[in-house]
Amino acid sequence: MELTLKRIARRDNYTIGRLEADGEYVCDTLEPTWRDIGRGRPGRKVPGRTAIPEGRYPVVITYSPRFKKWLPLLLHVPMFEGIRIHAGNTAEDTAGCILVGENLKPGMVLNSNAWVHRLKQKIVAAKERGEGVWISIDNG
Incomplete structure (x- = not known):
């Protein structure tokens, strides 16, 4: 299955996206502020306040000790660890997930x-x- 997250609104404090599965709309997404840090470009990662770089990542479901439940986990995200897909309502509810x-x-x-x-x-x-399950993240 191919998940696609297309970022559609980049604001100073958050990033809104649209998530699809195999080309069909699933739901909306919210991430921290997008910063141009990927692929060797100049930019600065702000820990806990930066959306992950665009790219394609494998997705697995593992147990999260922090959330105490099974949640999707993105693997091999450059400069980031422990990136999950989880519940929350605002950018304050995510440290990069x-x-x-x-x-x-x-x-x-x-x-x-x-x-x-x-x-x-x-x-x-x-x-x-x-x-296999993959997610492709595109800045639109």
């Missing part, structure tokens, strides 16, 4: 727990079919 939900208010995603659950179901189903 991807929050999923519905962007019904500026700078927020709502109904996040329900969307994490739905996304995990899609990932588990793909893994059960023997498919």
Whole structure:
């Protein structure tokens, strides 16, 4: 299964995106501020306040000791560790991870727990079919 996160609104304090699975819209996303740090470009990572670089990353589901539940984890993200897809509503709820939900208010995603659950179901189903799961992140 191929997940695609297209960043559609980069603001000073947050980044809003659109998440698709195999070309079909799934939900909206919220990340910290996007900074141009990838692919050897000048820029500065601000720990806990920087969206991950664009690229394509494998996704697995592992147990998160921090959240005490099973959550999607992105692997091999340059300059970052422990990047998960999890619930939250504002950029204050993430230290670099991807929050999923519905962007019904500026700078927020709502109904996040329900969307994490739905996304995990899609990932588990793909893994059960023997498919790899990848996420491609594009700055639009």
